[in-house]
Amino acid sequence: MTSAETLPTSTNNEKIKSVQLPSCANPGNPVFSCMLDPKTLTTNNFLTNPQLLLFKTTSSEYGAIPPTSQMVPCTYHPKDESFTKHLLICGLTQHNYINTAIDRSRVYDYPDMQHTL
Numbered sequence: 001m002t003s004a005e006t007l008p009t010s011t012n013n014e015k016i017k018s019v020q021l022p023s024c025a026n027p028g029n030p031v032f033s034c035m036l037d038p039k040t041l042t043t044n045n046f047l048t049n050p051q052l053l054l055f056k057t058t059s060s061e062y063g064a065i066p067p068t069s070q071m072v073p074c075t076y077h078p079k080d081e082s083f084t085k086h087l088l089i090c091g092l093t094q095h096n097y098i099n100t101a102i103d104r105s106r107v108y109d110y111p112d113m114q115h116t117l
Contacts, residue, residue: 092098
């Protein structure tokens, strides 16, 4: 192909301009700046229905999907051993166990007594 046989550059430039997204003069942090239309950003997950990604999380939806092995790490690597060092110095509690149970109260145990306090 010779230079005389190449396509005119004006048609190529018009195609490129129509594909480019609108630029922003100051996008801020390029990692967290979203330059796309928010209406086109949806979840693509087989576990949930498609939803808009911006402002998706609420406290009522927390834990709606049980974690899978891809979401949760297999091992835990703490940054320091301050809790363990404190236990070695002070010892365990009165009955030599760590209390991990929920603290019960009258209001929690009996819902019908909720407004009596």
